[in-house]
Amino acid sequence: MKIRLLCFAAMKDYFPPQEELLVKSGSTIAELRSSLEIRNPSAARLLKVSRFAVNQEIVEDGYFLSEGQSVAVLPPSSGG
């Protein structure tokens, strides 16, 4: 199934800011995180401390992805 992946800030050093991504049906956030680590091992450290949001809501590692969702990878915040 297809999802849209959004990367921000330091994560853009490793992945495009926006892309359509094919993932296995029923994939979890944890599986998406692992697949990104495999795709670019140098991003592993940052991926471990990043949060994921689906349709702008923070989700946990066990969350099951659905077709067409917009998934954002959010490195640790540094606003303020």
Add this chain to the structure above:
Amino acid sequence: MESVDLFEHITFSPLVPTERFPNLPEIGGFVFFAGIVRNINEGRRVNHLEYEAFPEMADRMIRSILSDAGKKWDLLHADCRHRLGKLEISEIAVIVTTGSLHREEAYSANRYIIDRVKHEVPIWKREFFEDGTSEWSQGCTHEQHRH
């Protein structure tokens, strides 16, 4: 200057200190906090900063944090605005204002709001140093510590 205020709590426009208090006669305490770009970070001279966000989500999260503060304290006013884009030294990056009957609620809520905004809201800062290098701030991994 063109208006780039796409969201209530997120703006590319310069932030200015509050000149007037909210027009609420019940307010007895008003707290104004500004987060300001400083010229040094962890011993390195900073030339300027750039802030990036996931703006729609950041705006929604700030609104939700303000609403949570309103549930914890008896507030008459609470607002937060964060700036994005290139900021020079001494410019304001974020403003939090709170108002209540008495100072205690306004102080506590203000601190609560800025702490959560810094740690949770998807906003990131890139530091540009005087030596010509730049890097994304490491930020704070959530639940790790308080600043």
